[in-house]
Amino acid sequence: MESGITSILPELWEATGETLQMVLISTLFTIVVGLPLGVLLVGTDRRGLFPAPALHQVLGVIVNIGRSLPFIILLVAITPLTRFIVGTSIGTDAAIVPLTIAAIPFFGRVAETSLREVDSGVVEAAKAMGCTNWQIVLKVLIPEALPSLVLGVTITIISLLGYSAIAGAVGAGGLGDLAISYGYQRFETDVMIVTVVLLIILVQGIQLLGNLIASKLTRR
Template identity: 60%
Template sequence: MSPIMLELLWRSTWETLLMTGASGLISLLAGLPLGLALVITDRGGIAENLWINRVLGAVINAFRSVPFIILLVALIPVTRLIVGTSLGTNAAIVPLAIAATPYYARIAEVSLREVDRGLIEAARAMGGNRWTIIREVLVPEALPGIVSGFTVTLVTLVGASAMAGAIGAGGLGDLAIRYGYQRFETGVMIAVVAVLIVMVCGIQWLGDRITARLDHRA
């Protein structure tokens, strides 16, 4: 591979890491509260409100049901409004974050629902209010699952960011399409696939190590 292609590969790798990291962080900051809201407003929750629960669940399901490539195109006006353009790495972060947030919200919801109800009732009996129960019981007890789910979300975002390259988002997907596919450079395609595999394996390994450290049951 030529020095120019190596430079393009490094730049594309950085762009993919940037898209994945930024959209992943947004999905964590937005998706975890959504997951909490789904759990605490459900029947028997510490802030039961079935109307809010059903509406919130319907909105999350609606976004999750749209294939990412369609969502990517449909959100072009929103992306232009937020970042001023629909092309490039920064522009891709918007649809990636919007797609990942409801996905992660459902994953976080599953982890939060697995928290022992007895611990929640014990906190209630000791006079703990809603915020205390969330801060001291729900989130700490569900933390291994929350981190594990976030790892899965990041891995999914790596693949989605590569797909975003199909419409000029930059990153490894764009490199693979423009050079590996359109110019029939097999070496570039193989290099991109190799980097993506290493990236996914690295994210999964790190996530597994953090989850193991947080899991007090291990």
């Protein structure tokens, strides 16, 4: 077992780097799009800061459709879009597209839930002080919801780790690809075990870090 793992150690480190690259870049794009989506879902509600029930319904339907699609189906379905954006449908860069599209509606709902948890009294106080709607969003809602949003980002990153392993089944690279190429196709069980252990370590580390950051933000 030891000699087998040692022989693929360079591939193991490379696969870990590819997984982190896919997940971190996808997370960045997900936050950039998903957080405004969450704000819109809260703000366009009937009792929101800028009510627009029709838009709220449309956004809700789009988000629900995005969340209902199994990732492996989404991965295949948007292959033409992926090829159009990055020029290829395989590899680490190509995997970032479906990972981001899958995570945006998920994080959008998470952000919506976090923003709805903000005490309405704080919002009303900001209105009484003459703050505009976007000032309330940027200076009240998001700062007040920040600990919960950090935990939401943590959950999203962990979900993306799982998605990245699935993407490895279609040549996206990363630990999932390594586990399938060596652990499944070549029957090297030790490699499969090591990749699973690495994924568990990554999940535990990300969760602990997220909890720590959220805890520090809550105490402020």
